[in-house]
Amino acid sequence: MTERRAIELPVIGEVTRRTAIKAGATTLGLAAWATAIQPLFEWASEQSVDEFLQKHYRELSPGELQAVLNRLTDEARRETGRPVVIRDHQPIPGVVFAYALNLSICIGCRRCAEACHRENNHDRATHQSYIRVFEMQKGGIDFECGNAGYHHPVPAKDKYYMPVQCQQCENPPCVKACPIEATWQEEDGIVVVDYNWCIGCRYCEAACPYHARRFNWEKPQIPAEEVNIQQSYLSNRIRPQGVMEKCHFCLHRTREGRLPACLEACPTGARVFGNVLDPHSEIRWVLENKRVFVLKEELGTKPRFYYFFDK
Amino acid sequence: MAMTGVTNYLRFLRQAVHVATEGGWLFYAWMFVLTAISLVGANAWAVQVRDGMIRTHMTDHVSWGLYIANFTFCVGLAAGGVMMVIPAYLYRDEEMHDVVIIGEIVAIAAIVMCTLSVIVDLGRPDRLWHMIPGLGKFNWPISMLTWDMIVLNVYLLINLHVVGYLLYTRFQGRMPNPVWYVPFVFISIFWAISIHTVTAFLYCGLGGRPFWNTALLAPRFLASAFVSGPAFILFVMRVVRVGSDLPMHPGPARLLVQIIRVASVVNLLMLASELFTIFYTGSGHAAAARYLYFGEDGHDALVPWIWSAIVMNLVGTVLFFTPAALQRGTTRVVACLLVLVGIWIEKGMGLIVPGFVPSTLHEVVEYVPSLTEWKITAGIWAFGLLILTVMLKVTIAVFTKEMKLAPRTVAD
Numbered sequence A: 001m002t003e004r005r006a007i008e009l010p011v012i013g014e015v016t017r018r019t020a021i022k023a024g025a026t027t028l029g030l031a032a033w034a035t036a037i038q039p040l041f042e043w044a045s046e047q048s049v050d051e052f053l054q055k056h057y058r059e060l061s062p063g064e065l066q067a068v069l070n071r072l073t074d075e076a077r078r079e080t081g082r083p084v085v086i087r088d089h090q091p092i093p094g095v096v097f098a099y100a101l102n103l104s105i106c107i108g109c110r111r112c113a114e115a116c117h118r119e120n121n122h123d124r125a126t127h128q129s130y131i132r133v134f135e136m137q138k139g140g141i142d143f144e145c146g147n148a149g150y151h152h153p154v155p156a157k158d159k160y161y162m163p164v165q166c167q168q169c170e171n172p173p174c175v176k177a178c179p180i181e182a183t184w185q186e187e188d189g190i191v192v193v194d195y196n197w198c199i200g201c202r203y204c205e206a207a208c209p210y211h212a213r214r215f216n217w218e219k220p221q222i223p224a225e226e227v228n229i230q231q232s233y234l235s236n237r238i239r240p241q242g243v244m245e246k247c248h249f250c251l252h253r254t255r256e257g258r259l260p261a262c263l264e265a266c267p268t269g270a271r272v273f274g275n276v277l278d279p280h281s282e283i284r285w286v287l288e289n290k291r292v293f294v295l296k297e298e299l300g301t302k303p304r305f306y307y308f309f310d311k
Numbered sequence B: 001m002a003m004t005g006v007t008n009y010l011r012f013l014r015q016a017v018h019v020a021t022e023g024g025w026l027f028y029a030w031m032f033v034l035t036a037i038s039l040v041g042a043n044a045w046a047v048q049v050r051d052g053m054i055r056t057h058m059t060d061h062v063s064w065g066l067y068i069a070n071f072t073f074c075v076g077l078a079a080g081g082v083m084m085v086i087p088a089y090l091y092r093d094e095e096m097h098d099v100v101i102i103g104e105i106v107a108i109a110a111i112v113m114c115t116l117s118v119i120v121d122l123g124r125p126d127r128l129w130h131m132i133p134g135l136g137k138f139n140w141p142i143s144m145l146t147w148d149m150i151v152l153n154v155y156l157l158i159n160l161h162v163v164g165y166l167l168y169t170r171f172q173g174r175m176p177n178p179v180w181y182v183p184f185v186f187i188s189i190f191w192a193i194s195i196h197t198v199t200a201f202l203y204c205g206l207g208g209r210p211f212w213n214t215a216l217l218a219p220r221f222l223a224s225a226f227v228s229g230p231a232f233i234l235f236v237m238r239v240v241r242v243g244s245d246l247p248m249h250p251g252p253a254r255l256l257v258q259i260i261r262v263a264s265v266v267n268l269l270m271l272a273s274e275l276f277t278i279f280y281t282g283s284g285h286a287a288a289a290r291y292l293y294f295g296e297d298g299h300d301a302l303v304p305w306i307w308s309a310i311v312m313n314l315v316g317t318v319l320f321f322t323p324a325a326l327q328r329g330t331t332r333v334v335a336c337l338l339v340l341v342g343i344w345i346e347k348g349m350g351l352i353v354p355g356f357v358p359s360t361l362h363e364v365v366e367y368v369p370s371l372t373e374w375k376i377t378a379g380i381w382a383f384g385l386l387i388l389t390v391m392l393k394v395t396i397a398v399f400t401k402e403m404k405l406a407p408r409t410v411a412d
C-alpha cells in the first residue's frame, strides 16, 4: 500500500522518506494513546461480562432474575466475607404507601437520617443518607431561612425541624427525565432505580425538585462488619460506582409488612407510614383528620410524603 | 461501474489522508500540540472512569458542571455554524456558496465535541448501549434527553452528507447535483434551530429549577448561537485565508458581521428583560441570579466569571459595531475572540451552575471545576480542533484542485 502510494504521487524520492516519517509518527501516536487510556483497561478488567450484558430489571424473566440475584449475592459475599442475602421484593397488590411527618413533635435529632445511613449501606466516609433534616425558622416554611448543617443541642429556641427525603411523587419529574427508563414508579408508588441499568447521566438529579437523589461519585465504602446483610435488588444492596440512588421507602422492609428504618428510629413518634388504600390505617387517619400539606405543591409533582403541625 | 465507484472513492480517501498529513512545520507543530492535549484529556478521562466521578468537583448539590457547560456552548457553535447557509441559499449569494462548507465543517466538529462532552459526563460510559433504540430502553418521547440525542445525531448525519457529497463531487470534477444536497441544506437550517431549541428545553423543562424554568431560555440560546457560530467561522476563515491559497472573498465575512450585530443586540436585549423581571419582582426566584451576579452570603465563585463575560460581550459587541469590523484586521479578530469567550462563559458556567446554586432546598454549595475536568474539557477541544483542521485541509485541497481525480483514472 505504501509502495503504491509512492508510485502514484508526483515527487517520488522525497515522498518515501516522508511516508516513513509519517508511519513512524502514527505508530508513536498509537502507542501514546494506548498508554494514555491504560487506566481504562485496569477498570475494565474488574467488570464482568454478565453484568455488562445484563438486561433491564423489568425485562428479566424469573429465571434470569434469579441468576442475577445469585451472581450479585456471590459477589457481595466475596467482597464482604459476610452471609449477604440479596432478594427481590415485589410490590404487594392493593398497597400504595404514603408517609406523613408531624412537624410539631419532630425535635431535629437526626436519628432517622442516621438509621437510613446504616440500614441502606451508605458510604461511611461521606456519612451519606437519603434524609436531610432542616432547622427552620418558626413563622414560615421558607427553606431560604433553613439550615441543614446545624451543630448544637436540639431543639433550639424558635426553631422547628423539617426532615426531607424522596417525596415519592405521584407525578415524578425524575422518572420523566431518565433517557433509558433506569428509574420508574412501581405499583405501590415507590420510585426505584435499577443500579445495573443506570448510565449515570444525572438528569434525574437535576429534575428532582426536592434534592432527593444521590449519585455514587465513587464506590461506597462500608466496613464489612457494619454491612446490613439483608438486602434487596431495588433497595439497599451496595450500589456500584457511577450510578444514581434514592430513598425507596425501605421496600425490603415495608413490602414484608415491616416499617421503614427511619420511622423505627424516631424517638418522638413524629413519623407515620402505611397503606393509603387501607381505610383503617393510621396514615389514612392522619390524612383525613390533620391539615396536611406537601412541599412545592405548585409544581404538580403530587408528593406522597405529607407534613402537618399538631398544635 | 460499481467497481470504479469504489476505487474512485478509495482514491479519494487515500489522497485525503495524504493531504491531511502534509504541511509546513507550523502545521506539524499545531497537530502535535493538539494531539498532546487530546492525550492528556484521554488519560484524565480514563482515570475518571476508573476512580469514579469523585475526580470531578461536582456534588449532589451541583450535579452538572464544566462538561455540560461546554456541551451547551458547543451545541450553539454547531447551530451557528449553519447560520451562514441561510443567506447563501435564500438570497442566492454566490460568494457565500464557497464558504458555506466551512460552516458545515465547523458544525460537524462542534457536534463531535458535544457528543464527547456528554460521554465524559456519564458515570457509566460502559452502559452507553442502553441508549440504543431497540437494544436498550430508549425513553422516547418522554425524556427530553432522548430528543436531544436524536436531533444532534441527525444533524451530524445531515452535515456529514452535505460536506461529503460536495467534496466528493468536486474531487471527481463533476458539478454537484442540487437534488442531492440542496434539500439537505434546507433541512439542516431548520435542524440547526431545533438542536438548540431542544437543548434549551432540556433545562427549561425542569420545573424544580427556577433559574432555568423560563420561556426566554430557548430564544436566548438561539440569539447567542447566531453570535458565537459566525464569530467562530470568521476566525476560521481568517486562518484559511492566511494559511492557504484558497481565496476568501470579503463579502461573506461582512455578511457574518451583520448577522452578529443584530444577534448580539437581540441577545443583550433579552438579557436586560430577564434581569429586570428577576430583580424588580425580587421573588425567591431571584436567589440564583443574585448568587450569579453578586454572590450570596460570602459565596461568590461565579461572580468574576459572569462579570468578565458581560464585559467581554459588551466590548465585543461595541467593536463589531465599529466600521473597522467590516474590514479585515485586528479589530474583527479581537471582537470575535471576545464574544466567543464571553458566550462560552455565559452559556456555559453562567447558565448551568446557577441552576444548582442555591439547591432545590436552598442550600448554597459552590462549584469550581477540578483539574481533571479542565484536562478533559481541553482534550475535547483539542480533539475537535484536530478534526476541524483535517477537514479543512481536505476541503482546501479539493477546492484548490490540489486533490482531484486524475483524468487517466477516469478513463479506466
Ligand code: SF4
Binding pocket: A165, A166, A167, A168, A169, A172, A173, A174, A175, A191, A207, A208, A209, A210, A211, A212, A213, A246, A301
Ligand atoms: S422527590 Fe425527587 S426523586 Fe423522589 S419521586 Fe419526587 S422527583 Fe423523584
Ligand code: SF4
Binding pocket: A177, A178, A179, A180, A181, A182, A183, A193, A197, A198, A199, A200, A201, A202, A203, A204, A205, A243, A244
Ligand atoms: S442518572 Fe441514571 S436514573 Fe438518573 S436519569 Fe440518568 S440514567 Fe436515568
